[in-house]
Ligand SMILES: Nc1ncnc2c1ncn2[C@@H]1O[C@H](COP(=O)(O)OP(=O)(O)OP(=O)(O)O)[C@@H](O)[C@H]1O
């Protein structure tokens with residue numbers, strides 16, 4: 429029972445991070461039909477920005493804020509400079525460009541920040557809370573992880589549901605042509621979409637890094653888990669991405685807790701294949717949702 | 721009040737080797753409905769898409785109240801006051817009815833800071849069916865309701881020019897008659913400039929003031945609506961009634 433609780437709580441905290449990462453993928457997929465394979469590398473890069481600041485004596489929070497702002501700028505830049513020329517072209521071109529960006533950012537990070545493991549601080553304690561005399565696998569930092577992911581998600585919901593900007597962004601994502609005819613500056617909305625997605629991705633990068641070691645490839649596994657979560661959620665739906673993230677977090681935590689941590693990656697792959705075979709439109713898709 | 725003439729001069733558009741529009745010139749006056757008729761593939765949709773900036777790289781000139789629009793991106797042309805209701809209607813089905821209308825309203829607000837003619841409530845009054853479904857996904861609307869939605873949305877954008885691409889497509893004759901009557905009323909009341917593309921030449925000419933007939937991307941006839949409707953030869957060759 430004790431172990432089950434620990435494994436579940438640990439899975440939820442991890443799942444929240446995968447959810448954030450999957451959400452970043454979904455935001456971009458919805459708007460541009462591109463899977464941003466560079467999402468993890470972008471998050472890694474901005475997390476290193478935070479680390480550089482923190483090591484130079486700035487507070488964790490300064491680093492945190494700069495990393496998120498850096499994500500905003502990096503996302504916008506990537507869309508404007510790198511993706512814009514291939515948007516609307518053959519899908520494979522965009523995929524290859526994001527893969528190229530992924531490799532380039534990792535190489536650049538290795539040059540700028542070094543290819544070694546460096547420890548990244550956490551702003552809150554990493555020792556589990558004590559409940560009834562036993563220590564559980566839920567730490568003050570886990571609370572921060574879940575809390576910050578929830579805040580970001582509520583922020584995105586508010587943006588998309590209740591603001592004019594959010595409405596314009598959704599219109600651009602669903603139908604670029606109609607949005608244009610309604611005077612929406614679609615190019616600008618796509619740039620903003622990438623920027624917001626990169627902020628969410630950067631958050632995931634910071635949260636994964638907290639209390640852990642970072643190196644230029646530390647996000648690689650998260651890309652896989654985040655992608656599985658996004659597919660699980662159907663790739664279209666932000667809510668699905670969040671649910672998918674939590675499910676993956678829990679599932680992998682159970683696998684790791686009961687079967688052995690070496691099986692985690694394999695399990696993620698098995699889940700992905702199973703979903704693609706059984707419910708290719710995700711666990712939550714309504715049947716025949718997209719009739720054309 | 722909307723008082724802008726739309727003038728198209730020697731507009732030419734190609735899709736690869738296909739010339740879909742060949743030096744088309746036409747004029748649509750405020751307070752009038754100008755019908756654009758012709759068989760399938762005549763170039764009617766391409767004409768509207770070239771005017772509204774969806775077809776890029778066309779040659780020629782598109783003037784709105786004397787201002788050159790050719791070459792501008794679609795969003796700028798929309799902001800200049802051209803509302804294009806595309807073929808197949810252009811409802812964003814993933815958004816709710818009200819969100820679709822809000823998009824028109826947002827454009828209207830950026831276009832006219834102070835004086836607005838159309839309001840959301842007015843559109844719901846005009847089309848009660850939409851009011852009842854305002855929170856539903858537009859996906860759930862019938863064909864006629866979708867047509868109402870896009871016309872309402874276009875009106876909320878406070879346009880000078882309304883480009884309608886086959887608004888009668890797939891609608892029951894009674895609904896078509898309703899929508900055509902409504903368009904006529906709007907034009908008379910507000911002095912809108914309307915370019916009405918139709919397969920259904922007989923009904924279009926019954927509400928239009930003037931008309932152009934396209935064939936293989938060229939203007940083959942241009943006259944008052946009554947004269948076009950009375951021309952048996954033309955009706956037989958190009959209009960199918
Ligand atoms: N995207 C496209 N790519 C290539 N050719 C096209 C494209 N769209 C239209 N055409 C061609 O251009 C010509 C004019 O087409 P257009 O759609 O403007 O005709 P239309 O008068 O609107 O016809 P309909 O009454 O069937 O809607 C046709 O020969 C058509 O095949």
Ligand SMILES: [Mg+2]
Nearest residue numbers: 764765766807
């Ligand atoms: Mg057409």
